[in-house]
Amino acid sequence: MAPSHDTPMATPLADRHVALGARMVEFAGWMMPLQYTGILEEHRAVRSRAGIFDLSHMGEIFIEGPQAAVGLGRSLTSDPGSLKVGRAQYSMVCFPDGGVLDDLIVYRLGDERFMIVANASNSAAVSDALAVRTGGLKLVLDDRSLATALVAVQGPRAASILAPLTDVDLTTLRYYAIAEGQVAGVPALVARTGYTGEDGFEIFVEVASAGRVWDAVMAAGKTAGAVPVGLGARDTLRLEAGMPLYGNELGPDSTPFEAGLGRVVAFAKEGDFVGRAALAKAAEEPRKRLVGLKVRGRGIARHGYEVFRGERRTGKVTSGTLSPTLGDPIAMAYVTPSDAEPGTIVDVAIREQRVPAEVVALPFYRRPA
Numbered sequence: 001m002a003p004s005h006d007t008p009m010a011t012p013l014a015d016r017h018v019a020l021g022a023r024m025v026e027f028a029g030w031m032m033p034l035q036y037t038g039i040l041e042e043h044r045a046v047r048s049r050a051g052i053f054d055l056s057h058m059g060e061i062f063i064e065g066p067q068a069a070v071g072l073g074r075s076l077t078s079d080p081g082s083l084k085v086g087r088a089q090y091s092m093v094c095f096p097d098g099g100v101l102d103d104l105i106v107y108r109l110g111d112e113r114f115m116i117v118a119n120a121s122n123s124a125a126v127s128d129a130l131a132v133r134t135g136g137l138k139l140v141l142d143d144r145s146l147a148t149a150l151v152a153v154q155g156p157r158a159a160s161i162l163a164p165l166t167d168v169d170l171t172t173l174r175y176y177a178i179a180e181g182q183v184a185g186v187p188a189l190v191a192r193t194g195y196t197g198e199d200g201f202e203i204f205v206e207v208a209s210a211g212r213v214w215d216a217v218m219a220a221g222k223t224a225g226a227v228p229v230g231l232g233a234r235d236t237l238r239l240e241a242g243m244p245l246y247g248n249e250l251g252p253d254s255t256p257f258e259a260g261l262g263r264v265v266a267f268a269k270e271g272d273f274v275g276r277a278a279l280a281k282a283a284e285e286p287r288k289r290l291v292g293l294k295v296r297g298r299g300i301a302r303h304g305y306e307v308f309r310g311e312r313r314t315g316k317v318t319s320g321t322l323s324p325t326l327g328d329p330i331a332m333a334y335v336t337p338s339d340a341e342p343g344t345i346v347d348v349a350i351r352e353q354r355v356p357a358e359v360v361a362l363p364f365y366r367r368p369a
Contacts, residue, residue, distance in 0.1 A: 059123020
């Protein structure tokens with residue numbers, strides 16, 4: 001279950017965030033650190049060294065049984081049954097009309113065991129949808145969102161920080177893979193996934209072990225220049241990496257194809273899935289397209305700002321910031337498909353002024369090979 005938004009919950013690491021001087025804010029029904037020393041400093045630490053994140057607000061739902069793969073195939077746009085044990089997929093849960101209920105990652109932990117990691121604001125809705133869509137099948141759905149903590153370490157030094165703390169062989173753990181082992185002496189699932197555009201790891205442990213793991217990673221990271229990172233820098237990092245945020249780039253009024261994420265829809269898999277017919281149409285007739293924008297004038301294009309092509313309104317900004325890495329104002333926006341070609345010049349309405357911006361391919365940033 002997700003917490004009530006009227007009574008925001010604290011993660012098991014809340015006291016540590018306060019002791020570190022974090023500015024705490026309510027987010028998706030949880031009290032979370034927005035920043036510690038500052039968004040810019042935290043962002044740059046992740047790009048150049050490493051950052052440590054508390055992501056315990058995320059939802060973790062386990063599905064186990066002989067028909068687990070079948071049930072997830074019916075429920076998600078991707079094909080979880082095609083995953084090898086220890087691998088993961090980025091996927092989505094869609095409504096029958098093709099709109100996005102949530103984007104998530106599905107991990108295959110065993111032949112008949114999977115874990116879904118959902119956004120905090122949608123974890124209850126995802127759990128409920130899975131329960132309905134898998135009804136009658138031979139499987140067990142166990143929503144362990146409130147029993148599971150998640151600590152992430154992201155950045156070019158992430159592997160060297162985590163390696164001494166775990167018995168998982170990080171040198172053989174591929175991107176979008178997961179392994180069971182120990183971290184700081186406690187049972188953990190270690191995944192090579194993240195939301196920053198950098199190499200990194202996400203560590204899933206029982207809530208009671210969260211403090212021990214956080215303290216160990218923080219201590220190991222100190223000599224490597226790692227810092228704790230809040231939601232503010234997490235947002236600027238994912239925006240530079242062109243990664244969507246539910247409620248901004250994704251939602252009930254957008255399809256995976258409009259968001260440029262049609263790759264998560266597996267039309268070729270066996271069996272039907274919720275939203276299939278609508279998504280087939282959306283693939284052929286997108287109403288809008290998600291694009292990157294580089295603002296070429298003064299000002300920052302913020303969420304909700306309108307975008308024009310000449311005098312014609314073509315769309316709306318979904319996310320925007322001043323890129324700490326590039327030094328330029330960047331944004332993502334939905335625009336009319338005819339205006340989505342890179343190199344197209346549009347205008348963003350910023351404080352009652354029309355500011356030129358160039359449509360560019362996503363992502364804005366790729367980590368060095």
